[in-house]
Amino acid sequence: MEEKINKFREMIKEKKIIDSMLALLQWDLETQAPKGGYKLISEMIGELSLKSYNLTTSKEFLEMLKELKKNEEKLDDIIKREIELLEEEVEKIKVIPSEEYKMYSELTAKAQGIWEIARENNDFESFAPILEQIFNFNRKFIEYRGIKEDVYSEILNDYEKGMNVKKLDNFFAELKKEIVPLLKEVNKNKRDFQKKVKFEVSEYNQKLFSKEILEYIGFDLERGVLSESAHPFTLTVNKDDVRLTTRYLKDFPFSSVFSTIHEGGHGIYEQGVDEILKDTILSDGASMGIHESQSRFYENIIGRSKEFWFGILEKSKFKYSELSKLTLEEIYKGINEVSPSLIRVEADELTYSLHIMIRYEIEKGILSREYLVKDLPRVWNEKMYEYLGVVPSTDSEGVLQDVHWSCGLIGYFPSYALGNVYSLQILNAMKKDINIEGTLERGELKRIKEWLREKIHRYGKLKTPKEIMVSVTGEELNPEYYIEYLKEKYKNIYN
Amino acid sequence: MEEKINKFREMIKEKKIIDSMLALLQWDLETQAPKGGYKLISEMIGELSLKSYNLTTSKEFLEMLKELKKNEEKLDDIIKREIELLEEEVEKIKVIPSEEYKMYSELTAKAQGIWEIARENNDFESFAPILEQIFNFNRKFIEYRGIKEDVYSEILNDYEKGMNVKKLDNFFAELKKEIVPLLKEVNKNKRDFQKKVKFEVSEYNQKLFSKEILEYIGFDLERGVLSESAHPFTLTVNKDDVRLTTRYLKDFPFSSVFSTIHEGGHGIYEQGVDEILKDTILSDGASMGIHESQSRFYENIIGRSKEFWFGILEKSKFKYSELSKLTLEEIYKGINEVSPSLIRVEADELTYSLHIMIRYEIEKGILSREYLVKDLPRVWNEKMYEYLGVVPSTDSEGVLQDVHWSCGLIGYFPSYALGNVYSLQILNAMKKDINIEGTLERGELKRIKEWLREKIHRYGKLKTPKEIMVSVTGEELNPEYYIEYLKEKYKNIYN
Numbered sequence: 010m011e012e013k014i015n016k017f018r019e020m021i022k023e024k025k026i027i028d029s030m031l032a033l034l035q036w037d038l039e040t041q042a043p044k045g046g047y048k049l050i051s052e053m054i055g056e057l058s059l060k061s062y063n064l065t066t067s068k069e070f071l072e073m074l075k076e077l078k079k080n081e082e083k084l085d086d087i088i089k090r091e092i093e094l095l096e097e098e099v100e101k102i103k104v105i106p107s108e109e110y111k112m113y114s115e116l117t118a119k120a121q122g123i124w125e126i127a128r129e130n131n132d133f134e135s136f137a138p139i140l141e142q143i144f145n146f147n148r149k150f151i152e153y154r155g156i157k158e159d160v161y162s163e164i165l166n167d168y169e170k171g172m173n174v175k176k177l178d179n180f181f182a183e184l185k186k187e188i189v190p191l192l193k194e195v196n197k198n199k200r201d202f203q204k205k206v207k208f209e210v211s212e213y214n215q216k217l218f219s220k221e222i223l224e225y226i227g228f229d230l231e232r233g234v235l236s237e238s239a240h241p242f243t244l245t246v247n248k249d250d251v252r253l254t255t256r257y258l259k260d261f262p263f264s265s266v267f268s269t270i271h272e273g274g275h276g277i278y279e280q281g282v283d284e285i286l287k288d289t290i291l292s293d294g295a296s297m298g299i300h301e302s303q304s305r306f307y308e309n310i311i312g313r314s315k316e317f318w319f320g321i322l323e324k325s326k327f328k329y330s331e332l333s334k335l336t337l338e339e340i341y342k343g344i345n346e347v348s349p350s351l352i353r354v355e356a357d358e359l360t361y362s363l364h365i366m367i368r369y370e371i372e373k374g375i376l377s378r379e380y381l382v383k384d385l386p387r388v389w390n391e392k393m394y395e396y397l398g399v400v401p402s403t404d405s406e407g408v409l410q411d412v413h414w415s416c417g418l419i420g421y422f423p424s425y426a427l428g429n430v431y432s433l434q435i436l437n438a439m440k441k442d443i444n445i446e447g448t449l450e451r452g453e454l455k456r457i458k459e460w461l462r463e464k465i466h467r468y469g470k471l472k473t474p475k476e477i478m479v480s481v482t483g484e485e486l487n488p489e490y491y492i493e494y495l496k497e498k499y500k501n502i503y504n
Numbered sequence: 505m506e507e508k509i510n511k512f513r514e515m516i517k518e519k520k521i522i523d524s525m526l527a528l529l530q531w532d533l534e535t536q537a538p539k540g541g542y543k544l545i546s547e548m549i550g551e552l553s554l555k556s557y558n559l560t561t562s563k564e565f566l567e568m569l570k571e572l573k574k575n576e577e578k579l580d581d582i583i584k585r586e587i588e589l590l591e592e593e594v595e596k597i598k599v600i601p602s603e604e605y606k607m608y609s610e611l612t613a614k615a616q617g618i619w620e621i622a623r624e625n626n627d628f629e630s631f632a633p634i635l636e637q638i639f640n641f642n643r644k645f646i647e648y649r650g651i652k653e654d655v656y657s658e659i660l661n662d663y664e665k666g667m668n669v670k671k672l673d674n675f676f677a678e679l680k681k682e683i684v685p686l687l688k689e690v691n692k693n694k695r696d697f698q699k700k701v702k703f704e705v706s707e708y709n710q711k712l713f714s715k716e717i718l719e720y721i722g723f724d725l726e727r728g729v730l731s732e733s734a735h736p737f738t739l740t741v742n743k744d745d746v747r748l749t750t751r752y753l754k755d756f757p758f759s760s761v762f763s764t765i766h767e768g769g770h771g772i773y774e775q776g777v778d779e780i781l782k783d784t785i786l787s788d789g790a791s792m793g794i795h796e797s798q799s800r801f802y803e804n805i806i807g808r809s810k811e812f813w814f815g816i817l818e819k820s821k822f823k824y825s826e827l828s829k830l831t832l833e834e835i836y837k838g839i840n841e842v843s844p845s846l847i848r849v850e851a852d853e854l855t856y857s858l859h860i861m862i863r864y865e866i867e868k869g870i871l872s873r874e875y876l877v878k879d880l881p882r883v884w885n886e887k888m889y890e891y892l893g894v895v896p897s898t899d900s901e902g903v904l905q906d907v908h909w910s911c912g913l914i915g916y917f918p919s920y921a922l923g924n925v926y927s928l929q930i931l932n933a934m935k936k937d938i939n940i941e942g943t944l945e946r947g948e949l950k951r952i953k954e955w956l957r958e959k960i961h962r963y964g965k966l967k968t969p970k971e972i973m974v975s976v977t978g979e980e981l982n983p984e985y986y987i988e989y990l991k992e993k994y995k996n997i998y999n
Contacts, residue, residue, distance in 0.1 A: 026544075026547070026548055026551060029544060029548065030525070030529075030548055033528070033529065033532055033545075033548075034525075034528065036532075036536075037528055037531070037532065040536070041531075041535070041536070041729055041731060041747075042729070042745065043725065043726060043727055043728050043729045043744075043745055043746075043747075044726050044727070045724075045726055045727030045728070045744030045745050046727075046741055046742075046744060046745030048744070049521075049524060049741060049742050049744070049745060050528070050741075050745075052521070053521055053524065053525055053528075056521060211708065212708065213706065213707065213708050229540075230538065231538060231539050231540055232538055232539070232540030232541075233538050233540070234536055234537070234538045236536060246541055246544065246545075247541075247544050249538075249540030249541060249543070249544070250537065250538055250540050250541030250544060250545075251538075252536075252538075
């Protein structure tokens with residue numbers, strides 16, 4: 010048995026090295042590679058993906074899994090869970106012809122460069138054919154599993170086990186029912202709070218402040234880096250090498266601050282996985298919904314609170330001089346102004362979920378063939394007008410704004426909304442152990458990080474998202490806390 | 505035959521993908537990876553190096569080479585040259601046990617992180633054991649070839665075919681004979697010209713200027729990038745993805761300017777290789793000496809000339825405001841001050857070769873067991889005092905200053921001196937076709953690039969260094985022009 014387990018660990022190590030290499034190529038592509046390099050790097054990604062595919066679908070690998078399962082009672086929880094997840098993964102990919110698997114990996118690698126240029130040039134047409142291919146591949150891969158109807162539910166389930174269109178429809182309907190009237194209420198008292206927190210700061214100084222904030226919230230820069238990209242993201246090479254990006258807007262320094270805190274939340278999660286899981290396939294977030302619960306927790310519940318800014322103004326060595334001219338109240342309202350706007354990553358908490366709904370409905374519509382890719386700019390703008398009352402003047406500010414589709418992340422967006430909901434459930438549990446306001450005011454963010462690590466981060470994928478939510482909060486997904494939080498917060502701000 | 509050639513191209517493609525991947529990992533390690541990532545990335549480099557080793561020493565590969573050679577008359581010049589170089593390469597590595605090959609790759613990958621930290625902390629001792637291993641591996645790898653005596657000559661020959669200790673001893677003796685008296689002469693008239701070109705410029709502005717200069721000299725930023733690292737270097741993923749680094753000293757902007765131009769020279773060479781060689785193993789510089797001839801040509805002959813600065817002051821959209829307060833003469837003398845100093849990469853042209861001599865003598869001494877690694881700080885300082893009359897106060901400014909040894913580049917340094925000599929031979933030939941002064945004054949650097957491309961760059965490794973020198977200049981290595989140039993230049997400055 011020991012021999013079999015050693016064999017298993019060896020193969021997993023090989024798999025992890027390939028995956029880490031893929032991660033590094035991805036990182037390079039999005040942060041440094043010149044345009045001339047896109048082609049070769051995409052090819053490399055294709056090659057490596059094929060290697061990873063071949064490894065996990067090989068006869069040797071599948072037999073090894075079978076052998077181990079025969080003696081399941083002798084295995085510890087970690088390896089049992091690894092086998093369970095590997096079986097799920099293999100089940101999904103082995104039905105895909107290897108050439109298509111490779112083609113798709115190359116396609117999504119290449120697509121990012123094309124998306125970036127399309128976004129720069131406000132040229133949806135140059136991106137549309139590749140986007141269509143990406144959607145088609147996604148539909149086809151699900152169909153290979155024998156699923157012909159309600160393909161999108163199956164995709165959703167890949168990101169968040171147990172999720173499907175019906176559940177999400179209900180969930181969004183609930184949010185809509187509560188948030189849209191609240192938004193109307195707030196809009197009646199609309200004020201330009203944000204003006205005061207829009208000032209010019211050099212990119213260099215924004216960079217320094219971003220790094221300080223990362224350390225302040227507990228991200229370890231010895232085991233991670235902060236870089237820049239067109240669209241902020243987090244990428245894990247391994248738990249000792251967690252990479253974040255942000256982007257700097259010269260005349261609105263808070264944009265990078267909140268991107269940085271958001272990605273920092275993802276990064277703290279990844280860095281916090283237990284050392285014992287490091288060389289296993291469990292050293293990763295439990296699900297994308299749980300992952301986003303951490304990033305949104307840091308970004309909104311912590312980052313957009315008054316107490317956080319009180320703490321950082323007291324403690325920061327480096328802060329924008331313009332900040333000291335403002336009262337805490339002005340900062341707080343400035344960073345929490347509700348204003349239906351075009352860009353999701355800069356949306357306030359109240360309109361944020363509506364941005365997600367738009368993407369959710371579009372993905373659903375394309376996969377069910379209700380919409381065609383070429384119609385997306387129009388559909389996008391119509392939905393923006395319907396839910397948010399604003400219409401982008403360019404596709405760069407509209408349908409081209411997100412990196413996700415070019416990466417092949419169809420079905421990912423709902424994770425952000427689930428993350429919001431989870432984060433408030435988690436806050437409610439945390440409150441029983443920690444005086445959050447005081448902790449933030451004293452700048453003791455390490456305490457919060459430790460609590461999250463203890464309850465969530467350290468487990469990685471050892472627990473399912475549902476197990477985590479039930480063990481931490483005592484219940485499954487429940488939007489109640491989130492809605493209550495929004496109501497209270499915004500009634501106070503817009504009283 | 506066609507089938508055999510296709511098979512060959514396929515295997516070369518695989519080799520090139522592995523090598524490009526290695527290059528990207530190296531790049532990542534030196535520009536972005538956090539300390540926590542060094543371990544895993546070094547392991548990946550080890551794995552990939554082993555793959556590359558296994559490929560080129562495999563029975564299949566060797567038989568393919570043999571097969572092709574049987575029908576040599578049917579092969580074109582490109583593939584013939586590829587086979588010739590591959591045979592040389594295989595000859596050298598197949599005698600090394602694969603495990604040692606992998607260990608050495610991992611070692612040099614890991615060593616760079618250790619060197620960087622040692623340099624930061626001025627802690628030679630923490631680097632010494634690893635440096636000793638690197639020297640030992642180098643000695644051993646040569647011994648595996650059956651060579652027990654004069655190991656260093658063999659190593660030198662790997663970097664510059666035909667080179668050996670005897671030739672280099674003569675060469676350096678000649679340089680020493682001419683340069684040391686010249687240096688004494690100059691030192692009698694010593695003046696502080698440099699003061700005027702030392703002023704403070706923000707890193708951000710230095711970055712902008714560096715990029716402008718790169719475009720000005722003809723480096724294509726669509727097919728390359730400029731980043732930062734502890735020690736400037738150039739790394740090629742392929743000819744459409746050529747990567748340079750520089751470093752910024754806040755109070756001495758010319759430091760980054762000349763690093764950038766130097767690496768730009770390497771980069772222009774790599775970008776200029778003929779498209780037809782792109783997927784061959786010839787898409788690379790002819791030798792390290794020829795490579796350095798291009799970087800030193802751009803850095804010194806172009807970059808430190810009066811005419812270049814006249815041109816750039818006229819044409820630059822972005823320049824340091826401090827520059828416009830200086831006369832052209834003040835700038836010229838400022839960037840050409842002769843002053844025996846500690847750091848090679850910042851040395852003037854006259855003392856530069858002496859820095860190389862020190863490293864050359866040390867490498868020779870260690871490989872012949874005349875010196876021990878632990879004695880290096882002392883030996884270094886003694887030689888600095890002997891040749892340059894200055895002694896570093898810390899090892900960071902002394903024996904720890906260069907990245908080369910940690911990368912395993914033993915025997916590389918002489919390439920810089922050869923490059924200097926070559927560059928003046930090339931200038932002499934270029935003068936017959938181009939009015940260099942006028943071209944620089946008018947900022948028409950593309951003309952110079954095109955000349956170099958036509959005569960040198962496009963051939964990549966298709967020609968040997970000797971063939972290139974003879975075809976371009978009509979003769980082999982000849983230090984005469986270099987020495988004449990230095991004499992004339994510095995007599996004019998220090999008249």
